[in-house]
Amino acid sequence: MSGDAAVRTHADNPGIAILKQRFGDRASTAESVREHHGRGEGWFPTMPPDLVIYAHTTEEVAEIVTVCAEYRIPVIPFGTGTSLEGHVSALHGGVTVDLSQMDAVLSVNTEDLDCRVQAGVTRKQLNEHIRDTGLFFPIDPGANASLGGMASTRASGTNAVRYGTMRENVLGLTVVTADGRIVKTGGRARKSAAGYDLTRLFVGSEGTLGIITEVQLRLYGIPESISSAVCQFPDLESAVNTVILTIQSGIPVARIELLDEVQMAACIAYSKLEGFEPAVTMFFEFHGTEASVDEQAAQVQAISTDFGGSAFTWAKLAEDRTVLWEARHNAFYAALAAAPGKKGLATDACVPISKLADCILETKQDVTDTGVFAPIVGHVGDGNFHLCLMFDPDDPEDLARAKGIVERLNHRAIAFGGTCTGEHGIGYGKMSYLTAEHGEAVSLMRDIKKAFDPNNIMNPGKIVSI
Amino acid sequence: MSGDAAVRTHADNPGIAILKQRFGDRASTAESVREHHGRGEGWFPTMPPDLVIYAHTTEEVAEIVTVCAEYRIPVIPFGTGTSLEGHVSALHGGVTVDLSQMDAVLSVNTEDLDCRVQAGVTRKQLNEHIRDTGLFFPIDPGANASLGGMASTRASGTNAVRYGTMRENVLGLTVVTADGRIVKTGGRARKSAAGYDLTRLFVGSEGTLGIITEVQLRLYGIPESISSAVCQFPDLESAVNTVILTIQSGIPVARIELLDEVQMAACIAYSKLEGFEPAVTMFFEFHGTEASVDEQAAQVQAISTDFGGSAFTWAKLAEDRTVLWEARHNAFYAALAAAPGKKGLATDACVPISKLADCILETKQDVTDTGVFAPIVGHVGDGNFHLCLMFDPDDPEDLARAKGIVERLNHRAIAFGGTCTGEHGIGYGKMSYLTAEHGEAVSLMRDIKKAFDPNNIMNPGKIVSI
Known part of the structure; x- marks a missing residue:
């Protein structure tokens, strides 16, 4: 499917060459790697990106996005590839940023029942890491998804009836914006009335407003x-x-x-x-x-x-x-x-x-x-x-x-x-239903997308078209 | 304080005359009424609007905002006036929309433990209304605030440690946008991964992105x-x-x-x-x-x-x-x-x-x-x-x-x-601390404000300046 006519290729874009040079071994154009990143676990056809980069730090993600912004190349974040509505498909080609190697648990605060992880940490990895603390992270969508991906799709699963979804359990984020800035949202307080709720805005935004690189999460005592x-x-x-x-x-x-x-x-x-x-x-x-x-x-x-x-x-x-x-x-x-x-x-x-x-x-x-x-x-x-x-x-x-x-x-x-x-989530599989469900509110979503990503490079073609 | 030099007057703006004519007895320029609406319960000086209108329906609010948008008049929503950081002060004059007469409980769904209220319903009024159902609404900021105001300031209070804040307990909203459109956000499902979380964006936005006119709320069984x-x-x-x-x-x-x-x-x-x-x-x-x-x-x-x-x-x-x-x-x-x-x-x-x-x-x-x-x-x-x-x-x-x-x-x-x-909340009393707390993220808040309210008529001078 890599020759799919719908996929626009950016292979000759000078930005791709710059990124290949910069990231060396961690930048791949191998067909098997691109194919693997061109689909999730949904039924959608494979739509591979032009380039896959394995990022290690938030700063590297910012560097990638900055180049993509300059050269107008689509950027698609990728965790474990377990999403179901085509979220990771490179509909317009571009660069997939694989975050799976950003797998450090940055801090665990047992006293405050919270932790901070890089986006590529999976839920099972986190629970393994904190096993001896008497705490656990309850959200369980089934797949051993990355916590960045779970935040991006507002995941929930079997425990949500008691513990809520990612909406209730993300306290804050580090996000790389469409122009390559690094922004921190939220904080560690259990509640705050300080300004617009950017954390909840990025949770569920499926990579279309920015790339989540770190997640601050609530933890719970093991019952x-x-x-x-x-x-x-x-x-x-x-x-x-x-x-x-x-x-x-x-x-x-x-x-x-x-x-x-x-x-x-x-x-x-x-x-x-x-x-x-x-x-x-x-x-x-x-x-x-x-x-x-x-x-x-x-x-x-x-x-x-x-x-x-x-x-x-x-x-x-x-x-x-x-x-x-x-x-x-x-x-x-x-x-x-x-x-x-x-x-x-x-x-x-x-x-x-x-x-x-x-x-x-x-x-x-x-x-x-x-x-x-x-x-x-x-x-x-x-x-x-x-x-x-x-x-x-x-x-x-x-x-x-x-x-x-x-x-x-x-x-x-x-x-x-x-x-x-x-x-x-919506991905590109449920965009028509989003309109059926939310009507005029979708125009406000579009306004946000335009404000945050005027050149439409962040996971384009998902949630809303602009 | 009505002669305060900082308050810009719009008294001669033709939009004011249009609104006075349209709303008759429900539009007041009486000094006592304007003074009453020019302050909350905080320590800030009174800064009265040019006109106070008592709205009865979402459509009326939309009509008011449409006129204000055309004539570039600030619009300030007002519930019970119990906020503490100057949220209702008419820093730049304009029209205060008093929502206290929008006090209908629109529906109570005992089976789904939720309800829908007009923004002017107070928390005590709601609890009185549903007393015989065996349900209650727990959020209790102390003051008998309006539920629209509580949503706008992301209120919480004594019960939040168990039941969460308005962030966790608002399921959906009806909002009038800065151009006078009526938009519904959220829904009645307990969770959703459908698109950007507009509900959480409006909760805590203090009237700066739109006016909340209806609120869908979670209810709980009385223990x-x-x-x-x-x-x-x-x-x-x-x-x-x-x-x-x-x-x-x-x-x-x-x-x-x-x-x-x-x-x-x-x-x-x-x-x-x-x-x-x-x-x-x-x-x-x-x-x-x-x-x-x-x-x-x-x-x-x-x-x-x-x-x-x-x-x-x-x-x-x-x-x-x-x-x-x-x-x-x-x-x-x-x-x-x-x-x-x-x-x-x-x-x-x-x-x-x-x-x-x-x-x-x-x-x-x-x-x-x-x-x-x-x-x-x-x-x-x-x-x-x-x-x-x-x-x-x-x-x-x-x-x-x-x-x-x-x-x-x-x-x-x-x-x-x-x-x-x-x-x-931030109001205009804590804007400098918002920047100290959120740094670069404030620029994203500003982007949202510009996207939703490019002419800066919605409660201007609060949360972020544009």
């Missing part, structure tokens, strides 16, 4: 007690109603994940889960003191029993919990394994909790009517769920059917007062 | 159990160390408020609190199930005992809690009553929790050395505290002494990695 449980349900509606009542009751569950019967069957086969039926299933996790975990679990069990849920299967030991959550995290690969020869189009939507049953049931009906193999999983405590739509990569009609379901799902979520993406 | 307690300490250090350890232990206290011995003496006298010494004091509140409230209280009591705190004096009954929290909310008036003939300059700062003891103790020393009567109170769980500096309004040197303490406090907080304002 005294953690318990996971699995509960199976006669149908989707009873499971979703259990979620709704749990959330409405204000029970502070740490994780509340739904797998429909299709997904559960795939997970049983792929992850060799024993003792479960291929039925609609929920995975719970409770965090707190011994007493409060017991109390939360008893409350949720009472609710699920009322809706016909099975007895809880408990995983109190860390290794048993790991089996469960790995099975959950591997849901996408389980779905792929259940549909040999197909590719997966993963999408997400998020609605107010009262609309969750309607939105999931209508979507399930649409999937059934359309005849696509599409397991449903979800961080349902937030009203957020995913479809993994399997399509034959050699059959355009199959892809069109899958995209039709996505389109109807997004408009359905928006009509229910929800959003076209709870956590995957 | 099954609520308990308040008071604990007295031998000195400031032991009290602050109790706070620090409580927060570091992750105990989810709902309120944790500090009053130094000066403030406590004033409160005992003003609010007729019985059974307490004029000593360093903390007020706690615990929310949760019966069991978890008991557990939290026992944990905190153990910590405070270790630091020499007294036995807890409990207020489990609602009416006893009300006495306590009214005394806390009236701290400012108690301080004024303790210093007859003086005015109060209320300021705030916020630091990482590990720096709280150093910051408060150094500040206390400065107050003592400077010889100003200045009680300390604080939402110390967030690292946030206030000084109420009493000065003689007829003695410029007294004011200068107070301002000197404020200046040193803000630079001290910034040096400790904190912020010059945890919750009061």
